[in-house]
Amino acid sequence: MASVLCVGIATLDYVYAVPELPSQGTKYRATDLEVVGGGIAANAAVAVARLGGKASLLTRLGDDVTGQAIRAGLAADAVDLALSRAIGGCRSPVSAIMVDQAGERMIISYSDPAMPTEPDWLPQALSAETGAVLGDTRWEEGSLRLFRKARAAGIPAVLDGDRKPSDPGLLAAATHVAFSEVGLAEQTGLSDPRDALLSLGSGKAWLAVTAGERGVWMIDKGEVSHSPAFAVDVVDTLGAGDVWHGAFALALAEHQSERQAVRFASAAAAIKCTRFGGRKGAPTRTEVEQFLRERT
Amino acid sequence: MASVLCVGIATLDYVYAVPELPSQGTKYRATDLEVVGGGIAANAAVAVARLGGKASLLTRLGDDVTGQAIRAGLAADAVDLALSRAIGGCRSPVSAIMVDQAGERMIISYSDPAMPTEPDWLPQALSAETGAVLGDTRWEEGSLRLFRKARAAGIPAVLDGDRKPSDPGLLAAATHVAFSEVGLAEQTGLSDPRDALLSLGSGKAWLAVTAGERGVWMIDKGEVSHSPAFAVDVVDTLGAGDVWHGAFALALAEHQSERQAVRFASAAAAIKCTRFGGRKGAPTRTEVEQFLRERT
Numbered sequence: 001m002a003s004v005l006c007v008g009i010a011t012l013d014y015v016y017a018v019p020e021l022p023s024q025g026t027k028y029r030a031t032d033l034e035v036v037g038g039g040i041a042a043n044a045a046v047a048v049a050r051l052g053g054k055a056s057l058l059t060r061l062g063d064d065v066t067g068q069a070i071r072a073g074l075a076a077d078a079v080d081l082a083l084s085r086a087i088g089g090c091r092s093p094v095s096a097i098m099v100d101q102a103g104e105r106m107i108i109s110y111s112d113p114a115m116p117t118e119p120d121w122l123p124q125a126l127s128a129e130t131g132a133v134l135g136d137t138r139w140e141e142g143s144l145r146l147f148r149k150a151r152a153a154g155i156p157a158v159l160d161g162d163r164k165p166s167d168p169g170l171l172a173a174a175t176h177v178a179f180s181e182v183g184l185a186e187q188t189g190l191s192d193p194r195d196a197l198l199s200l201g202s203g204k205a206w207l208a209v210t211a212g213e214r215g216v217w218m219i220d221k222g223e224v225s226h227s228p229a230f231a232v233d234v235v236d237t238l239g240a241g242d243v244w245h246g247a248f249a250l251a252l253a254e255h256q257s258e259r260q261a262v263r264f265a266s267a268a269a270a271i272k273c274t275r276f277g278g279r280k281g282a283p284t285r286t287e288v289e290q291f292l293r294e295r296t
Numbered sequence: 297m298a299s300v301l302c303v304g305i306a307t308l309d310y311v312y313a314v315p316e317l318p319s320q321g322t323k324y325r326a327t328d329l330e331v332v333g334g335g336i337a338a339n340a341a342v343a344v345a346r347l348g349g350k351a352s353l354l355t356r357l358g359d360d361v362t363g364q365a366i367r368a369g370l371a372a373d374a375v376d377l378a379l380s381r382a383i384g385g386c387r388s389p390v391s392a393i394m395v396d397q398a399g400e401r402m403i404i405s406y407s408d409p410a411m412p413t414e415p416d417w418l419p420q421a422l423s424a425e426t427g428a429v430l431g432d433t434r435w436e437e438g439s440l441r442l443f444r445k446a447r448a449a450g451i452p453a454v455l456d457g458d459r460k461p462s463d464p465g466l467l468a469a470a471t472h473v474a475f476s477e478v479g480l481a482e483q484t485g486l487s488d489p490r491d492a493l494l495s496l497g498s499g500k501a502w503l504a505v506t507a508g509e510r511g512v513w514m515i516d517k518g519e520v521s522h523s524p525a526f527a528v529d530v531v532d533t534l535g536a537g538d539v540w541h542g543a544f545a546l547a548l549a550e551h552q553s554e555r556q557a558v559r560f561a562s563a564a565a566a567i568k569c570t571r572f573g574g575r576k577g578a579p580t581r582t583e584v585e586q587f588l589r590e591r592t
Contacts, residue, residue: 014310014390014392016392016404016406018404021319021320021321022318022319022402022404023317023318023319024317024402025317025396025400025401025402026402026403027403027405028402028403028404028405029404029405029406029407030404030405030406032406033387033390033406033408035387065361065365069361091329091331094310094329096310096312096392096394096404098392098404100321104321105321106318106320106321106322106324107322107323107324108312108314108318108324108325108326108392108394109323109324109325109326110312110325110326110328110329111325112329
C-alpha cells in the first residue's frame with residue numbers, strides 16, 4: 001500500500017445553502033447547513049485513503065471543540081493524525097461557505113495568525129514507507145520543510161499551487177507543482193495556461209495547471225501537452241481540486257508516470273464533482289478503476 | 297428584582313472580520329474571528345441580566361456542541377435556562393456574520409427546520425415573579441403562547457418586530473410591539489415611520505419603531521410621538537436592537553412608563569453601540585444610570 005504524507009490545512013466548514021449568494025450588508029436566511037471537515041491538505045488526505053493509499057496528515061489545529069470535530073472526521077476516514085498537533089491557546093481553522101442553487105460558492109476562511117509556523121515537532125526523517133509528500137500553500141513553512149525531506153529521500157514532493165506561494169523557495173523545493181488557474185495566473189501574470197507554463201521555463205519541477213472541465217495542461221522538459229477532462233454532470237465542485245491533488249500524489253507514490261497520474265487524478269476529481277457534500281464525494285479505488293475502464 | 301421571561305432564538309455567531317464584505321463566488325480570507333453567543337431573545341436576556349433584572353430564556357437548542365457553547369455563554373451571563381430545551385437530533389441555530397472595516401454587517405443565519413414548533417414542555421402558568429414577557433419572530437408559536445399567558449396574568453407582552461410575523465395573531469396578542477424599520481415597512485408597506493404607525497391604527501397594543509440614530513417613534517391611543525436617540529460614537533451595532541428590547545421589557549416589568557422605558561432602553565442601546573463584540577457590549581445598570589444623568 002503506497003503512503004502519502006499530506007502537509008497543510010484542515011478546517012471545519014460551515015456550508016450554508018442559500019437561494020442566492022449574499023452581496024449586501026443585510027440579513028440572509030440559509031435553507032440548509034452542513035458542518036463538514038474541509039481544507040486543502042485534509043481533503044487530499046481523505047482522497048488518498050479512499051483510493052486505497054495510506055494517508056498521513058501533518059496539520060496544526062487549535063485546542064478547541066472545532067479541532068476535535070476536525071480530528072473526528074479525519075479519523076473516520078482512516079487518516080493518520082499522529083504527526084498533527086493541537087496548539088494550546090490557538091483556534092482551529094474554520095470557514096463559512098455559502099452555496100447557491102446553481103452550485104456557485106463563496107468561501108470566507110479564517111486561520112489563527114497566532115498559530116506557530118515552525119513545525120519543530122516534526123521527526124528528523126520521513127518514515128521509510130512514505131512514497132510521496134503533498135503540500136499546500138496554507139502552511140508554507142511546513143510544506144517547505146517536508147519537500148526538502150522528500151527530495152533528500154528521492155520521493156515526489158507535490159505542491160498544490162491553488163494560489164501563488166509567498167515564499168518562492170516553495171516552487172524550487174517541489175518536484176511537481178500543479179497550479180489552479182488562479183494560482184498560475186498570480187504566479188506568472190499570464191492568463192493563457194500554455195503561455196504561463198512556458199514562461200516558468202524549464203525549472204527543476206514538473207509543472208501543470210488544472211483547469212476544471214477544460215482539462216489539464218502540463219510541461220515537462222520544455223514541452224507543453226494537454227489532457228482533456230472527463231465530461232460529467234457537475235453537482236458540486238467543492239473539494240474537487242483537493243481530491244485531484246491527493247489522487248495525483250498517490251499515483252506518483254505508486255510509481256505511475258505523470259501522464260498516468262494526471263489521468264487517474266482527473267477521473268477521481270470528475271467522480272467527486274458528480275456528488276454533493278465536498279470531500280464526502282471522494283471516490284474509492286474501485287470506482288475510479290471502473291470509471292477509467294468505461295471511459296477508455 | 298424585576299423578572300423578564302424572554303422567548304425566541306439563541307444562536308452561536310461566527311463573526312468574521314473582513315477587509316470588505318464578500319460579493320462574489322470566490323475565496324475570501326478573514327483577518328479575525330470571534331465566536332460569540334447571539335440571537336434576538338438570547339441577547340435581550342443578557343441585557344436584562346446586565347441591567348440588574350432576573351432573566352429567563354425559553355429557547356430551543358440542538359443536542360450538539362454548538363448548543364453546549366450557547367448554554368455556557370448564557371450561563372456565564374446569569375441567564376436562567378431552566379425553561380430551555382436541547383432537542384434530540386436537531387442542530388442548534390448558527391450564523392456566519394461578516395463585518396467589514398466600516399462596521400457594516402452581513403448575516404447568514406441557519407435554524408434547523410426540523411425543530412419542533414410547539415412548546416409543549418412549557419409549564420401551564422408563568423411563575424408568579426415574572427414581570428414581563430419578551431418574544432421575537434424567530435419562534436412565533438413560542439412567543440404567541442407566552443404572550444397569551446402574560447395577558448392573562450396582566451403583565452406586559454413585548455414583541456420584537458424585527459421583521460413581519462407570519463402569524464398576524466402575534467401582533468394581536470402582544471401588549472407592546474417595537475418594530476425595526478424593516479419590520480414596520482414589511483408590515484405596513486409604508487416607509488415613513490409616522491405614516492406606518494398611524495396605518496396600524498388604534499389596535500390594542502402600544503406600538504413603536506426603533507430607527508437607530510434617528511430615534512424612536514411611538515403611537516399610543518392614536519397619538520404619534522418621537523424620542524430622539526442619544527448621540528454616540530458608533531463602533532458596533534451588532535445586537536443593539538436586542539439590547540434595546542431587553543432593556544425596554546425590563547423597564548416595563550419595573551413599572552416604568554412607556555416613555556421612561558423608551559428612554560432607558562435607548563440609553564442602554566446607545567452605550568452598547570460604543571463597544572465592539574455584539575452583546576458583550578451590553579451595559580450594566582450603573583452605566584445606564586450614569587449615562588442618563590450625564591445626558592439630562
